[in-house]
Structure formats: C-alpha cells, structure tokens
Amino acid sequence: MSDFRFLSRALPAALLIAGALLAGPLAAKVAPGDLVAPIADYKIWVTQETQALRDKTQGFVDAIKAGDLARAKALYAPARVHYERIEPIAELFSDLDKSIDVRADDFEKKEADPAFSGFHRLEYGLFAKNSTEGLGPIADRLIADIRELEGRIKTLTVPPEKVVGGAAALIEEVAKTKISGEEDRYSRTDLWDFHANVEGARKIHELLRPLTTREAPKLVKRIDANFAKVDKLLESYAAPGGGFVSYEKVTQKHRNAMRGPVNALAEDLSKLRGTLGLD
Amino acid sequence: MDRDQPRSPARRHLLAGAAGLAAAAALPSGGQAQAQAQAQPPAPAEAPLLIPFEGVHQAGIATPQPYAGLVAAFDLLVESRGELRELFALLTDRARFLTQGGRPPELDPRFPPADSGILGPEIKPERLTVTVSVGASFFDERFGLGRLCPPELVAMPDFPNDALEAERCHGDLLLQLCAETPEETLHALRDIIKHTPDTLSLRWKQEGFASTHGQRRSKPIGAGRNLLGFKDGTANPDIADAAEMARIVWCDGPGWMAGGSYQVVRLIRNYVERWDRTPLGEQQAIFGRQRDSGAPLGRSDEFDDPAYADDPGGARIPLDAHIRLANPDGRRGLASPLIRRAFNYSNGATLSGQLDMGLLFICYQNSLRDGFVAVQQRLNGEPLEEYIKPFGGGYFFALPGVQGPDAILGDTLLREAGISALPTQKEG
Numbered sequence A: 001m002s003d004f005r006f007l008s009r010a011l012p013a014a015l016l017i018a019g020a021l022l023a024g025p026l027a028a029k030v031a032p033g034d035l036v037a038p039i040a041d042y043k044i045w046v047t048q049e050t051q052a053l054r055d056k057t058q059g060f061v062d063a064i065k066a067g068d069l070a071r072a073k074a075l076y077a078p079a080r081v082h083y084e085r086i087e088p089i090a091e092l093f094s095d096l097d098k099s100i101d102v103r104a105d106d107f108e109k110k111e112a113d114p115a116f117s118g119f120h121r122l123e124y125g126l127f128a129k130n131s132t133e134g135l136g137p138i139a140d141r142l143i144a145d146i147r148e149l150e151g152r153i154k155t156l157t158v159p160p161e162k163v164v165g166g167a168a169a170l171i172e173e174v175a176k177t178k179i180s181g182e183e184d185r186y187s188r189t190d191l192w193d194f195h196a197n198v199e200g201a202r203k204i205h206e207l208l209r210p211l212t213t214r215e216a217p218k219l220v221k222r223i224d225a226n227f228a229k230v231d232k233l234l235e236s237y238a239a240p241g242g243g244f245v246s247y248e249k250v251t252q253k254h255r256n257a258m259r260g261p262v263n264a265l266a267e268d269l270s271k272l273r274g275t276l277g278l279d
Numbered sequence B: 001m002d003r004d005q006p007r008s009p010a011r012r013h014l015l016a017g018a019a020g021l022a023a024a025a026a027l028p029s030g031g032q033a034q035a036q037a038q039a040q041p042p043a044p045a046e047a048p049l050l051i052p053f054e055g056v057h058q059a060g061i062a063t064p065q066p067y068a069g070l071v072a073a074f075d076l077l078v079e080s081r082g083e084l085r086e087l088f089a090l091l092t093d094r095a096r097f098l099t100q101g102g103r104p105p106e107l108d109p110r111f112p113p114a115d116s117g118i119l120g121p122e123i124k125p126e127r128l129t130v131t132v133s134v135g136a137s138f139f140d141e142r143f144g145l146g147r148l149c150p151p152e153l154v155a156m157p158d159f160p161n162d163a164l165e166a167e168r169c170h171g172d173l174l175l176q177l178c179a180e181t182p183e184e185t186l187h188a189l190r191d192i193i194k195h196t197p198d199t200l201s202l203r204w205k206q207e208g209f210a211s212t213h214g215q216r217r218s219k220p221i222g223a224g225r226n227l228l229g230f231k232d233g234t235a236n237p238d239i240a241d242a243a244e245m246a247r248i249v250w251c252d253g254p255g256w257m258a259g260g261s262y263q264v265v266r267l268i269r270n271y272v273e274r275w276d277r278t279p280l281g282e283q284q285a286i287f288g289r290q291r292d293s294g295a296p297l298g299r300s301d302e303f304d305d306p307a308y309a310d311d312p313g314g315a316r317i318p319l320d321a322h323i324r325l326a327n328p329d330g331r332r333g334l335a336s337p338l339i340r341r342a343f344n345y346s347n348g349a350t351l352s353g354q355l356d357m358g359l360l361f362i363c364y365q366n367s368l369r370d371g372f373v374a375v376q377q378r379l380n381g382e383p384l385e386e387y388i389k390p391f392g393g394g395y396f397f398a399l400p401g402v403q404g405p406d407a408i409l410g411d412t413l414l415r416e417a418g419i420s421a422l423p424t425q426k427e428g
Helices: A011-021 A032-065 A069-085 A094-101 A118-128 A136-154 A160-178 A190-215 A217-235 A252-269 B009-013 B018-025 B032-038 B081-100 B182-195 B242-248 B272-276 B280-287 B322-326 B369-379 B383-387 B411-416
Strands: B068-076 B129-135 B173-179 B200-209 B261-270 B343-349 B355-365 B388-398
Touching (some): A032 A160, A069 A118, A094 A118, A160 A190, A160 A252, A217 A252, A252 B200, B068 B182, B173 B182, B261 B369, B272 B355, B280 B383, B355 B369
Antiparallel strands (some): B068 B200, B343 B355
16 A cells, blocks of 8 residues: 655645646645545445456357357447446556457557457457457457456455546546547447446546545536536437447537546546545 | 636746846837837847737737747637636636746646646746637637627638648637747647646647748848748748738727737648659749749849739749749739748658648738738649648637736627626636
8 A cells, every 4th residue: 555645735825826727725634544445445346347347248258159249249338338447447457458458559450460359359340340250269368358357356455546546547548539439449339438437437536525525625526517517418329228329429519529528527637646645 | 717816927937037038128118019020030049039928919920930830720618608708818828928938836746747847847938929819610609709700701711722621620719839949839739738628629730840941040041941942931021010010910900800810821731752853944933933042033032023024924934933923013012911921841641651741821911802812812723733732721810919917818809799807706
C-alpha cells in the first residue's frame, strides 16, 4: 500500500488561481485509513465482474465452438462489457491485456497478423467474415487468458492510486477510441463498451464519493452533472432488448456532443488523485 | 467554469525579462496600431517581443508575420447564450495570459500540472498572437444570433478547382495562433484546449511556417517564398499604413462588427514533385515572375511595376499569369483589397507516396466580395491550377479587438444580442 500524504496547506491558493481547471478549496484531509473501505469494496466489485466475465465469455466461446454464428454474435458485446468495466485493473497485466483486448491497429499486418488474438480477433471473424470457421483455437485461448486473469486478480493487492486514477483512465479510453468508433469496428457495438467504461468510472466515483464530497464538493457536483449528460445521450441509443443500437446510428452531431461531457469528465476525474492526496 | 477567480497573473509579469521591458517601454500607450507601426516589416528582428493584447483590432491581422502559424477550427459545445459569454470571457483571459506571459501556478504535484510545461516554468512570449474568429455556423439557430451575422459571411463555397474535404472545412470558431516558434503556438493551443474541455470541440487544425528566406535576416530581401519556390506576397499592402488598413482590412460596421475583419483560410496542396519536373520557363510564365529575383517578367526588381500597359497582349507576362490575374493593375495593393498572411505547410506523405505540402493561405479584408472572392474569381481556371489543389479552410469573421481590462472578445456582439454583460456566477 502506498503511504498517503496529507494535502499541502499551500494548495487552496494555487487552486483558486488555476480556477476552472480545479476543484473548490480543500480544507479537510484524507487520512490513510479513509481509503481502506472504498478500495476493499472496489476489489469485491472487480472480483464479481471478473466472474461474470468468465461465465459470459465461456458461453460466447461455447457458441463459437458449436458453430452457432448468430448466438456467438449476440454474446460478443455482453461478455466484453465486464472486461471494459474493470480495465484499470485488467490493464495491470499487460501480457493478458494484449492477448485479450488488442486491436488490429497494433499490428503492422493488421487483421492478417497471426498474433492478432482475443475479443477483437473473434469479432473480426464473426462480424467481418461472418463465420465461426477457424475461430475455435482463438476462442480457447481467450477463455484460458480470462481464467488466468481471474486467478491473478484474486491474489492482487489493489493499488489505491490505480483505483482512484482508474476513473480518469476509463474516460480517457472513451475519449480516445470510443467516440471515434474505432473500438468495435466490425460489430459496431461501440456503445456497449462506451457505456461499460462509463460504468467502471462511475463505480469508482461512487465509492469515493464520501471522501471527495468532503474535500471538493463542487468537483463532485460537476462530475455528477457530466455523468448525467453522458447518460442522457446514451439512453437515446438504448436498444429495446437491452444494450445499444449500432454505432452507425449515432449521428455526427451526437458524437460531437458527447465530446463535451466526456472531455470535462476526463479533466475533472484527473483531479481525484490529487484531491485525495494520492501520489 | 470559475468566473470569480483572480484574473490571470500575467500582468504582474508583463515586464519580466529585459527584452520584454525594453519592448514595452518603447511602446506608446494606446494600442496596437502604433505598436504595429513601430514593428512594420521588413525588419521583424527589431519588432517587440510582446504584441499588445488590447486594441481596437485584434492582434495577428495587421501585425508583422512571425515564423510559426497555426489555425485550429472548433465546434461549439456550449448550449446557452450565458455559456457562450463565459466561453468568450475565458478565451479572453487565456489569450491575455498567453500573449503577455507570466508564470503559470504551481500546483501540488499530486494534481495534473496547470500548464503543459513545453515552454518551461515561465511563459515569455515571442510575438505570440491569439486571433479569434467565428464562422457562419456560429450564427445558426442555436444562440439566436442570426440577425447579427456579418452580411457577407457564408460557409466557404466550392470553387471550380477545389476538392474540399468536409472534415477539414468550416467551424463555429477559429483560432489563429502565431509566434516566433512552433512550440509557442502549440503551447497556446494546448492551454486553450485544456481550459475548454466541455465548450470547444476540435474540428481540424493546420500548422504552417513562414518562409524564412527574406523574412528573418538582418538585411531584408523582400517577400518570402512559397513551396513552389516563388516569392509570395510582394504585392501585399503596407500593414503599417493605418489609413490603408482602414480602407482594405477593417470593417467599420454595421454595429458590432466595427474593428473586425473578414478572414479567409484556405488549405492548398501543392503538387511539388510535378512542379519540380516542370521547365523553369513554364513555371515563370505561370506565375508571371522570375523565380530567383521575384521580378515581374521582363523587369529587373521584385518591386518593379509589371507595367501591363506596355504589354496588352501578354507577350511579356501572359494574360493568364498568376500575378496578372490576381492583381490586373499591377501596383501594390491597388487591385486586391486584402492583406495576405500565408504560411507554408508540410504534412507528411500521401497514399501515392507524394509529399503533402503547400500553402496555409490566410487573408483579411473588409469585404469578401471585393477582396478574396473577386481575386479568386479572376484566378479560376489559371494555369497554376494544374499544380495546386485547395482542400480545406473556411470563411470566418475576426472579432473586433478587446478594449480595456474589463472588456472581452465579442462583447460588442454579445451586447447587441442582449446577452448579459454580467458574468453568470457558476459553481466550481
């Protein structure tokens, strides 16, 4: 565990000058023990999400191996969301993160690269090639990777700064590749991932709320307001049977409109670590 | 957005640095016009390092052109007229700080830093200007400003030789950032983007550089060169001539527009490989100038009158030569009521393995019809079109200047629109 330092007394003056970039005055201090409960709760939530990821991915893998194309397609996005929610933790294991979630862009030969694996490789086969053919070994590897991830998370001591910083990291993911529609380019299920990243960030924000409200109530209010704006935009694209419509249906106007609250969340959530005095 | 924060600490640091001190001391009070008169080209080496922020007009228009230029077009994400006003107040604060310099606040290192740091801990501007303009879409139904749209401002149309790319055109708001170094313009851009995450959405951006050939030498040698190797801007009017600028550049109304100027930005690719394979004689006939001296064909000096009266049939300078179409009168500033402030750009390679480079063309005028549009219509179909391809840009209107410490960019417009002069207090 990191040692938690108290916020500098000099901070409030600097904050005033920085103005719009920063939260309100910081009078109280976050004691080292204050973070124990939210971090423990987060670990429990991540563990539950990881179990759901394993179960849903198993169903997805079974459908692929049974050659059931329609079922495999339907199970792709619902399995992935559990990974997207816990990305700040999942990304701590960069070897697994690469084999589970890499995109074709990361390879010089793109989709043709034999090392292209994981969810997006399966997405490419199912949606772009419209077939389950040859996907069996890739599916086997995915579920094996996820079981490995589950084991590693079980024994992980969750670093508080990764949790607190994770809220911003998730929103940076949205800002970088979700709004542009680069994430799920074959299935167009980008909004599922978009929403999952937002949920992951919101979970962290909610767990920290008692502390952040005490330290920076205006910051919390702004964060809440921007989460609400994102929710409203996402709701307008909810699909009747759960989940979301194809990203192709999202108008350019709404894609642009999402940038505002998403970028504002990225700025504000990037202050959580400082607000709670974490290095 | 905080509106009750102290104004930027820039003013305290205004005179930081000996160069800044000397420059500021040399300036008579009362504005940009005089500052610019002192800084007229072609002697930018002696121009002050700080370009005054306040003035009847925005800086960056009738201001000597520094080395680095950058334009960035944005879509507005603000939803109310009150938020629009706050955005202009914020842009004013940032522009004032960035152009006048100072020390960004130092924060607890557990927070993200207040400044990108790419200029070091102290901002010492070198002729940085921030020029804000608005496009036709700014005046659409969102803010109810339609009746205040400048009468000639429309979305830039497609000219016959254009191949406009939608994602590189237009915008609600355009920033023109100019300075002596590219990192200064990038610093300013990043600062403004960091301060406007939920109000401005970047649409497109283009960086450029001024030809150093002739611009930054102790012994000035005329206009700079474009990437086709030819002198560009020889016929530009004298920006230090206030009466001339009033005649050509500055709008005197209607209403809120007084002191502003119509701005045209064009991203024009040059097919340089093909150009470099074209005989010099043909290149010179296409421009109407000798490449090396810049002199009109058959004359000896860059600034010689092309004397078209002696050449009515185009035997010496073809009738469709670029300079002859652009300025049929031939004398400096007479036939083209606009000032050019173009930069060269270089963007990498195309899918065909050719260089993507050309001109970041920028010009200002008080009438689009009499200025850019008239010139472009004369140029339509010119032989040079074989070698150039405009692909982006837009028409904009550069707002009037900020007059006084409490004024903000766009305040004449906001006042005329009935948008409260008092900043709305907002939490945060």
